Amino acid sequence: MIYAEARQQIVSGNVLAWTHRGWRSWYDFKIQLVRMFTRSEYAHVALAWECGGRLFVIEAVSSGVRIFPLSRLLPFYWIPIKLDWTTAVEEFALSKVGEPYSQLDALAAALGLLKIGAGKYWECAEYVMTVLKHAGKDYTGRYLATPTAVVTALQSDGIPTYLIDD
Secondary structure, X not given: OEHHHHOOOOOOOOEEEEOOOOOOOXXXXXXXXXXXXXXXXXXXXXXXXXXXXXXXXXXXXXXXXXXXXHHHOOOEEEEOOOOOOOHHHHHHHHHOXXXXXXXXXXXXXXXXXXXXXXXXXXXXXXXXXXXXXXXXXXXXXXXXXXXXHHHHHHHHOOOOOEEEEO
16 A cells, blocks of 8 residues: 555554665664564564644654654554554653663563563563553563564454555
């Protein structure tokens, strides 16, 4: 599906996922190692956030939890989970913006050692799972906090996944 068509259907709280195929930089190499180590198609997950008619992602990346325009992150996978995206859930999600990211937490998550939401640092899947839990969708007891685990959990609930490109 092309972004211009999907854009009108994506709402706050929908889960977004990215794969990664490049090998041109140190960043690419690290992402590929994570994908190989976790046997994962997906390298990153985030949440959609609609604000003032624009679409953003709220995501945990190496610079910390941030807000970024979704249109600048094509292509991606869209998972249209139906959430009760209340003011309280949105406030919780936004309250984490600016908090730090941890590559060590990402490694701990891949090894099944991360206590989801218990630390002061975030990794992408942990952030998404914690916000989903606040919205009444708790996957934290059944899945590791990895991008593939998030996608798998949602697909196990019968939620489809769509590739969005320009």
